[in-house]
Amino acid sequence: xxxxxxxSAVLIATIAGxxxxxxALVATKLLAPYARERAKGVSYECGMLPIGRNWSQIxxxxxxxxxxxxxxDVETVFIFPWxxxxxxxxxLFVFYEMLVxxxxxxxxxxxxxxxxxxxxx
Amino acid sequence: xxxxxxxxxxxxxxxxxxxxxxxxxxxxQHRRIVPFVAxxxxxxxxxxxxxxxxxxxxxTAFEGTLSLDKFSVFFYFLFAGITATVxxxxxxxxxxxxxGQGEYYALVLTSCAGLMFLSASRDLITIxxxxxxxxxxxxxxxGWGKDNRSSEAGLKYLLLGAVASSIxxxxxxxxxxxxxxxxxxxxxxxxxxxxxxxxSLLVLASVLLxxxxxxKMAVVPFQMWVPDVYQGAPTPVAAYxxxxxxxxxxxxxxxxxxxxxxxxxxxxxxxxxxAVLAAVSMTVGNVMAVVQTDIKRMLGYxxxxxxxxxxxxxxxxxVSGEEFTLGASSVLVFLAAYAFTNLGAFIAxxxxxxxxxxxxxxxxxxxxxxxxxxxxxxxxxxxxLTGIPPTAGFWAKMYIxxxxxxxDLAWLVIIGVLNSVISGYYYLSVARQMFLGDAEGADRVxxxxxxxxxxxxxxxxVLVFGILPTPLISAxxxxxxxxxxx
Numbered sequence: 001x002x003x004x005x006x007x008s009a010v011l012i013a014t015i016a017g018x019x020x021x022x023x024a025l026v027a028t029k030l031l032a033p034y035a036r037e038r039a040k041g042v043s044y045e046c047g048m049l050p051i052g053r054n055w056s057q058i059x060x061x062x063x064x065x066x067x068x069x070x071x072x073d074v075e076t077v078f079i080f081p082w083x084x085x086x087x088x089x090x091x092l093f094v095f096y097e098m099l100v101x102x103x104x105x106x107x108x109x110x111x112x113x114x115x116x117x118x119x120x121x
Numbered sequence: 122x123x124x125x126x127x128x129x130x131x132x133x134x135x136x137x138x139x140x141x142x143x144x145x146x147x148x149x150q151h152r153r154i155v156p157f158v159a160x161x162x163x164x165x166x167x168x169x170x171x172x173x174x175x176x177x178x179x180x181t182a183f184e185g186t187l188s189l190d191k192f193s194v195f196f197y198f199l200f201a202g203i204t205a206t207v208x209x210x211x212x213x214x215x216x217x218x219x220x221g222q223g224e225y226y227a228l229v230l231t232s233c234a235g236l237m238f239l240s241a242s243r244d245l246i247t248i249x250x251x252x253x254x255x256x257x258x259x260x261x262x263x264g265w266g267k268d269n270r271s272s273e274a275g276l277k278y279l280l281l282g283a284v285a286s287s288i289x290x291x292x293x294x295x296x297x298x299x300x301x302x303x304x305x306x307x308x309x310x311x312x313x314x315x316x317x318x319x320x321s322l323l324v325l326a327s328v329l330l331x332x333x334x335x336x337k338m339a340v341v342p343f344q345m346w347v348p349d350v351y352q353g354a355p356t357p358v359a360a361y362x363x364x365x366x367x368x369x370x371x372x373x374x375x376x377x378x379x380x381x382x383x384x385x386x387x388x389x390x391x392x393x394x395x396a397v398l399a400a401v402s403m404t405v406g407n408v409m410a411v412v413q414t415d416i417k418r419m420l421g422y423x424x425x426x427x428x429x430x431x432x433x434x435x436x437x438x439x440v441s442g443e444e445f446t447l448g449a450s451s452v453l454v455f456l457a458a459y460a461f462t463n464l465g466a467f468i469a470x471x472x473x474x475x476x477x478x479x480x481x482x483x484x485x486x487x488x489x490x491x492x493x494x495x496x497x498x499x500x501x502x503x504x505x506l507t508g509i510p511p512t513a514g515f516w517a518k519m520y521i522x523x524x525x526x527x528x529d530l531a532w533l534v535i536i537g538v539l540n541s542v543i544s545g546y547y548y549l550s551v552a553r554q555m556f557l558g559d560a561e562g563a564d565r566v567x568x569x570x571x572x573x574x575x576x577x578x579x580x581x582x583v584l585v586f587g588i589l590p591t592p593l594i595s596a597x598x599x600x601x602x603x604x605x606x607x
Contacts, residue, residue, distance in 0.1 A: 007298055107139060114146040 064117045071105050127182035127189045130166040130197050131234045134204075137162020138230035145223025152222055156212050156571075159226040163205045163233070170197040185304060186244035195453060195600035196240035196372050203365050203460055204233040209575035210468045211357040213475060218267070218355075225265065229361065232258035236369040243380070245293045245303040248373055252289075252337075256282055259366060263354040274353030281336065281346045289333025295326040296381075305381040312384045320386065327382055327391045330374075331398070337370035340402040340428045348409075351421035356474060359417060360467030363424045364460045371431055371456055375449050379438065379604040388438045396436035396533050402429030403540040411547045415480050416470055419547060423506060424463065426544060431455055433537060434521045437528035444527060450601035451517075451524040454594055458513035458586060462505040465579035468572060469499035476566040482551055487560025495566060496555045498580045503548040505583045508541050513586035513593070520594065 043050045082098050112118065125132065141158050144151065173179075174194060181188045208229060215225050235255025242248045260282060264275020297303055299322055300311035316323055335343040351359040378391060406426030413419040434455065437448030472495055473488065474480050488496040505512030508519075518541065525534040568576070586593050 006301075104139075107143065111142050111146050 061117075061120065064112075068109070068112055068117060071108055075102065075105050123180075124182040127180065127187060128238075129169040130201070131237045133166040133169055134162055134201075134230050134234040134237065137165070138227040138234070141226045141230065142223045155222050155226055156208050156215075159208050159230055160205055162230060163201045163208070166237075167198060167201040170194055170201070181243070183247075185306075186247045187238070187241045188243045189241065190600075190603050192372075192376070192600045192603045193237075193241035195596060196368070197237055199368060199457060199460060200233055200236045200240070200365065203361070203368070203464065204229060206464050206468070206575045206578055207357055207361045207365070209571045209578075210360065210464075210471055212571040213569050214355055214357055214471065217475075218265070221265075225262070228258040228262050232256075232262070232361075232365070236365055239369045240372040240376075242373070243305045243376065245297065245305075248377070249286075249290065249293065252373070253286070255366060255369060256286075256337075259358075259362060262358045263350055263362070265358060266353070266355045268353075270353040271355065272353075274350040277346055278350045278354075285333050285336030285343065288329055292326050292329030292333055295322065295329065299323060299326065305377065308381040309383065312382065312387065316384055317386060320390075323382070323387055324390050327378070327387070328394065330377060331391065331394060334370050334374050335398070337366050338374065338428050338431070339367060339425055340398050340432060341405045341425060342401070344402070344406070344425045344428075347425055348413075348418045348421040351424075352415060352417045352480070356417065356467060356471045359420075360464055360471070363420065363467065364463050367424065367428065368456045368460060371435075371452055374435065375452060375601075375604070378435065379446075379449055383438065383604070383606070392436045392438045392528075395432050396530060399429045399432035399436055400533055400536045402426065402432065403537060404429075407540045407543040407547075411543065413547070414482055416474075416482050416485065416551065417480050419482065419551075420463070420466060420470070423544065423548070426540065427459055427463075427506070429540070430518065430521060430537060431459075433525045433530065433533055436530055436533065437521075437524040445606055446598070446601040446604050447524045447527060449604050450594070450597040451521040453597035453600055454520050454590075455517040457593055457597070458505070458517035458583070461579050461582035461586065462502050462512070462514050465502035465576060465583055466499060466506065468576045468579060469495050469502065472568050472572045472576065473499070473566060477562070482554060484561060485551060486554045486558025488555040488566070490560045491562070491564065492566035492568070495568060495576075498576055500552040500555060501580055502583060503552055505587065507545045507548045509545075511584070511587040513583045513590065515587060516590040516594070 039045060078101065079098070082094070086094065137159055140162065141155055144158055145155050173189060179188075179190045208226060211225065211229070215222050218225075232255045235251050235253075235258070238251035239248065239255055242251050260275055260279040262275075263278045264272050266272075266274075293303075296308060299316075299319055300308045302308055302311065312323065332343060336346075339347045351363065354362065378388070382388065382391065403426050406422050406424075406429060410419050410422035410426065413422060431452055434448045434452035437451070438445075470480070473485065473492070477484055488499075501512070505514035508514045508517070518537075522534045522537055525531075525537070
């Protein structure tokens with residue numbers, strides 16, 4: 001099979017995708033009724049009027065916490081499939097591999113702790 | 122467990138990176154030992170590589186994605202040496218910068234592990250992951266300084282690097298689409314089988330790969346970032362970028378192009394691209410370097426011109442028969458000689474700039490009277506960059522131009538020689554300033570032990586390989602043997 005035989009399906013899918021989205025956009029513009037009003041632009045059409053701007057500064061310590069959260073997040077993602085497959089027919093080194101992995105994450109956590117990332121100051 | 126054994130050199134470096142972080146965080150009163158922990162990790166890595174050489178049992182690991190052969194061993198030693206020298210040269214600067222000591226060395230080591238993986242990988246995905254592993258720490262390191270210029274350098278390097286990565290990925294995706302595999306040997310087989318039928322697409326893939334790696338190799342027209350980043354980044358980091366990431370980029374280009382895309386009909390096309398890029402890089406780099414007044418910018422443009430020299434070896438693939446690997450081995454010789462020479466020049470600049478607080482070439486006037494050792498070392502490295510005996514740079518240039526002549530690229534070699542003359546002008550005018558100019562200040566420029574040691578190692582390398590080039594050349598020949606098609 002040549003390059004074009006193998007990949008022409010991808011090309012067709014790409015073209016079809018673009019066409020679909022484009023058609024949908026154009027059709028909405030042509031067919032849908034459209035009314036511009038100020039009240040439609042506010043966050044809650046019935047309720048309190050919003051005050052201030054929606055751009056607010058977030059302190060950098062949230063960012064650090066988010067990174068720390070990632071440690072546990074990634075740990076979970078890997079531990080669940082590992083725990084499901086861990087059984088009698090899996091060699092023993094798989095168990096120790098996970099210990100090494102958790103050990104690396106604990107090192108990272110210990111480093112962050114020591115650097116004072118967990119203190120809210 | 123033999124897979125782990127094969128990545129031992131990288132593991133040693135990565136463990137050292139973790140150890141450096143922990144030492145810095147847990148026992149801050151002993152912070153002074155941090156760089157030595159890093160050096161110990163690099164020494165362990167080199168020892169591990171040496172044990173592979175002693176065992177003489179080369180094999181692949183992880184389903185063939187990583188290959189331990191003489192080629193990767195050559196680069197393991199080169200990267201361990203480069204990184205150790207840069208760590209030594211960084212100690213003063215990092216101590217003065219005052220913050221994040223552990224993090225600095227950890228990033229350097231992580232990047233070094235990435236470079237090692239890059240030189241050993243034989244699979245497009247592994248190559249990409251290794252490239253990012255080495256690049257991301259470099260982006261952070263380029264912005265490590267406190268001034269705006271360093272931040273600008275880091276950001277510029279990051280953004281342009283991201284663009285280059287995406288171009289590279291397009292090339293890799295196209296190559297995968299054409300051949301149905303990401304393994305380099307599989308790609309070579311697929312191209313040998315029926316590559317001729319979609320030659321133009323293969324050429325397009327090659328061009329995209331050249332553009333992606335051209336950014337890391339710093340060749341024209343992908344060189345815009347080089348002078349700004351070298352000027353803005355901390356000088357030890359600039360030294361690391363100029364030799365480490367450049368050498369790794371050439372290593373992986375050699376692997377991809379000689380191993381996967383080396384088929385005759387294809388190499389005819391891309392060797393022409395390399396020849397043209399080489400000529401343009403040499404000329405643009407050298408002409409731009411002549412007008413520079415800042416020594417770090419000048420070294421930046423000079424490294425662009427040197428990348429043009431390396432590319433002569435890549436273009437010389439058309440040599441056939443027993444000498445097929447001549448071009449590849451000449452690139453390796455040049456890379457090693459250039460690593461010593463450029464590191465020496467950068468370390469001398471670190472030492473001088475730290476004392477006189479300026480990177481302007483005019484402030485180097487009379488350096489001979491203020492510090493004879495530094496002036497001599499810098500002048501010696503500049504002579505080697507020009508390619509004048511008895512330096513390693515001379516043999517490197519002669520070897521690579523010889524490969525060019527054998528490959529019927531006489532026009533390219535003539536351009537190269539003319540460019541050497543231009544480069545002699547600006548390299549030696551720095552030396553002239555140092556020896557004949559009048560000193561601005563009378564105070565002596567002192568050298569700290571760590572800088573002195575790293576400078577000594579680098580210049581000694583330039584001198585030893587300048588007098589006895591045979592060990593280096595035979596090591597490079599052995600390493601390039603893996604590309605042999607007999």
